[in-house]
Amino acid sequence: MALNIVVCIKPVPDPQYYDKVSIDPETKRIIREGIPTIINPVDKNGIEAALQLRKLYGGKVTVVTMAPPNAVENLREALAMGADEAILLSDREFGGADTLATSYTLAKGIEKLANFDIVFCGVESADGATAQVSSQLGEWLGIPHLWNVFEIEAEDERNLKVKTKVENGSMDWEIKLPCLLGVAREVNKPRFISAMGIIKAKKKPISIWGRDDLTLEDERIGLTGSPTKAGEIFEPDLKRKGEILKGSLEEVVDVLTSKVRAAGINITEGKGIGSEEVSEDE
Amino acid sequence: MNKIWVFAEQVECSLDRVVLELLTKAKELAREMAGETEIAAVLLGCNVESLVESLGKYGADKVYLAESEELKLYNPSIYAPIITELVKEEDPDIFLFGATAIGSELCPTIAAQLKTGVAAHCIDMNINKDGKLVATVPSFGGKIVGEILCPDTRPQMASVKPGIFIQGEEEEREPLVEKVEVNINTENLPLKAISLNKKEIKGVPLDKAEIVFCGGFGLGNKENWEKLERLAGLFGGAVACTRPVVDEGWAPGEHLMIGTSGKSVRPKVYIGFGISGATHHVCGIKDSGLIISVNNDEKAAIFEISDIGIVEDLNKVLDQLLLKFS
Numbered sequence: 288m289a290l291n292i293v294v295c296i297k298p299v300p301d302p303q304y305y306d307k308v309s310i311d312p313e314t315k316r317i318i319r320e321g322i323p324t325i326i327n328p329v330d331k332n333g334i335e336a337a338l339q340l341r342k343l344y345g346g347k348v349t350v351v352t353m354a355p356p357n358a359v360e361n362l363r364e365a366l367a368m369g370a371d372e373a374i375l376l377s378d379r380e381f382g383g384a385d386t387l388a389t390s391y392t393l394a395k396g397i398e399k400l401a402n403f404d405i406v407f408c409g410v411e412s413a414d415g416a417t418a419q420v421s422s423q424l425g426e427w428l429g430i431p432h433l434w435n436v437f438e439i440e441a442e443d444e445r446n447l448k449v450k451t452k453v454e455n456g457s458m459d460w461e462i463k464l465p466c467l468l469g470v471a472r473e474v475n476k477p478r479f480i481s482a483m484g485i486i487k488a489k490k491k492p493i494s495i496w497g498r499d500d501l502t503l504e505d506e507r508i509g510l511t512g513s514p515t516k517a518g519e520i521f522e523p524d525l526k527r528k529g530e531i532l533k534g535s536l537e538e539v540v541d542v543l544t545s546k547v548r549a550a551g552i553n554i555t556e557g558k559g560i561g562s563e564e565v566s567e568d569e
Numbered sequence: 570m571n572k573i574w575v576f577a578e579q580v581e582c583s584l585d586r587v588v589l590e591l592l593t594k595a596k597e598l599a600r601e602m603a604g605e606t607e608i609a610a611v612l613l614g615c616n617v618e619s620l621v622e623s624l625g626k627y628g629a630d631k632v633y634l635a636e637s638e639e640l641k642l643y644n645p646s647i648y649a650p651i652i653t654e655l656v657k658e659e660d661p662d663i664f665l666f667g668a669t670a671i672g673s674e675l676c677p678t679i680a681a682q683l684k685t686g687v688a689a690h691c692i693d694m695n696i697n698k699d700g701k702l703v704a705t706v707p708s709f710g711g712k713i714v715g716e717i718l719c720p721d722t723r724p725q726m727a728s729v730k731p732g733i734f735i736q737g738e739e740e741e742r743e744p745l746v747e748k749v750e751v752n753i754n755t756e757n758l759p760l761k762a763i764s765l766n767k768k769e770i771k772g773v774p775l776d777k778a779e780i781v782f783c784g785g786f787g788l789g790n791k792e793n794w795e796k797l798e799r800l801a802g803l804f805g806g807a808v809a810c811t812r813p814v815v816d817e818g819w820a821p822g823e824h825l826m827i828g829t830s831g832k833s834v835r836p837k838v839y840i841g842f843g844i845s846g847a848t849h850h851v852c853g854i855k856d857s858g859l860i861i862s863v864n865n866d867e868k869a870a871i872f873e874i875s876d877i878g879i880v881e882d883l884n885k886v887l888d889q890l891l892l893k894f895s
């Protein structure tokens with residue numbers, strides 16, 4: 288039996304440039320000019336996981352995004368990686384959505400695709416990084432879901448064995464399809480795009496669906512459908528005095544040591560003390 | 570009466586530290602709210618009643634206790650509906666979760682079931698003059714922070730990473746225990762938790778260390794990471810790292826990573842070796858007492874957010890420190 292696989296990808300400003308993001312003092316809006324928009328890095332792990340499942344059982348991989356119209360470029364890249372079809376959910380009315388409204392809209396888009404067996408998300412987006420859309424989409428779709436997945440093993444095309452990361456360890460799960468998995472970076476290594484992939488991608492279909500193409504409740508989308516509202520934004524000032532130590536290596540390390548001592552760390556030269564002694568000193 | 574709830578996350582009958590941090594914060598929020606406020610902890614598990622005492626000591630007036638064999642291992646398909654039902658019955662104003670692996674899944678899941686809002690990964694929380702929760706959350710790797718409100722739906726939910734708030738003092742308080750009935754048919758659930766596999770963590774735990782030796786990509790190899798471990802041993806401190814060091818396999822695992830996707834620390838002293846100062850990392854160390862950085866690039870951004878900088882090859886500094894203290 289062939290699988291219908293869906294991957295949710297989000298276009299985000301390239302995280303390598305986040306040091307350059309700032310707030311316009313006048314308009315109070317975030318300035319991100321000149322920062323390229325890329326596929327959210329971990330969402331490529333989602334695409335890779337989908338392609339690997341398709342290889343095992345056959346079927347179709349559809350990438351879905353809710354984004355402004357220029358996200359077509361990011362979808363094209365996903366198609367070049369090997370996805371078969373792309374859906375862009377785009378409408379002014381979708382704007383200003385928080386995670387609940389975003390996941391609702393994504394769910395309505397996915398439900399319109401006749402049927403689906405498995406949905407992949409990334410664990411979190413680089414810009415907003417709420418790490419919530421994955422689990423919330425699972426809820427809207429009414430299917431079992433897991434987040435922080437770093438290993439997927441298919442028992443057969445209806446049953447998966449999955450591992451998730453938890454604090455200081457991991458958990459093992461069995462999950463039946465249809466289901467949703469939010470994957471972590473460790474799950475696989477996304478493939479590179481080949482020249483052939485780029486050529487093939489040009490012919491693959493990208494559908495653009497707006498509000499009127501979906502069956503949805505207006506009060507659940509966009510700003511209206513978002514229970515959270517944004518207040519003020521700030522750029523935290525983390526600057527410290529940044530005193531640069533000058534002198535020979537020995538001198539510099541001596542000053543460093545005395546500063547560490549002055550900050551309340553108890554150390555003895557030439558006879559390092561262990562952690563037990565430190566805790567006794569407290 | 571106002572109600573603030575905290576999810577009392579436990580694994581193998583041990584509370585996550587973030588629970589006590591959240592209870593402490595809940596007490597602060599209660600003081601900012603007009604009128605009487607009850608703080609309650611929501612505890613699910615199997616044979617976990619012994620945890621009620623510490624929940625009380627750190628601020629819980631009440632503990633909702635759901636116990637059953639089915640709750641022994643965490644499972645969102647079982648935990649979420651129980652908690653969602655409880656919220657619907659009791660109608661709390663605020664509900665706080667740790668942004669741990671478990672909390673980061675459970676919190677948005679419950680929020681979706683209740684169709685309410687969550688402020689994710691808060692770094693601050695206040696009550697405004699209208700009595701509403703104002704949460705501050707980071708975006709763009711911490712470069713920008715913004716306020717999030719949830720004005721109309723209840724509860725106002727929020728998640729907070731461990732180490733963001735400080736655990737307060739214990740007080741004598743005997744919380745009221747309210748048993749929650751568990752009648753979920755787990756027989757045919759499509760999602761089954763099979764096992765929990767804990768990793769042994771050696772050395773001083775990162776969140777307890779007074780001095781942290783943090784290695785960046787500039788370390789260049791695993792030998793330098795081992796030197797860092799030796800230094801930490803000599804100083805009674807802990808080792809930590811940035812993301813590339815995990816990716817390269819020099820550090821033993823992600824539990825030592827500091828930053829937006831890792832831990833937040835506040836040691837008395839943080840010393841970083843070969844770290845450039847990306848916002849993703851820096852926002853996890855900003856509350857440290859003294860920040861010292863070693864980097865051979867005098868233009869490295871890390872120097873701006875450091876108290877003390879050393880422009881030098883880290884190989885030399887590591888060897889000199891080891892020479893001096895071994």
Ligand SMILES: Cc1cc2nc3c(=O)[nH]c(=O)nc-3n(C[C@H](O)[C@H](O)[C@H](O)COP(=O)(O)OP(=O)(O)OC[C@H]3O[C@@H](n4cnc5c(N)ncnc54)[C@H](O)[C@@H]3O)c2cc1C
Pocket residue numbers: 302303328412413784785786787788810811812813814826827828829830831832842843844845846847848849850863864865866869881882883884
């Ligand atoms: C969504 C997302 C989440 C992320 N989350 C995290 C996170 O939680 N934590 C985290 O750390 N990162 C995170 N990152 C990665 C982060 O953006 C940076 O890439 C990372 O922090 C850089 O690590 P670094 O400073 O060790 O390495 P680099 O940026 O490569 O810096 C290495 C530094 O070492 C110096 N150096 C080189 N050789 C020497 C030498 N011999 N002596 C002295 N100095 C030397 C160089 O001058 C340079 O400044 C995240 C990224 C994304 C996209």
Ligand SMILES: Nc1ncnc2c1ncn2[C@@H]1O[C@H](COP(=O)(O)O)[C@@H](O)[C@H]1O
Pocket residue numbers: 295296297298327329330333351352353354386389393407408409410411412413415416417418419420421
């Ligand atoms: N607008 C969107 N369109 C498609 N997928 C999204 C969108 N927003 C979030 N996602 C998915 O949800 C994951 C978690 O995102 P977030 O909750 O924003 O941190 C991402 O890795 C994506 O897989």
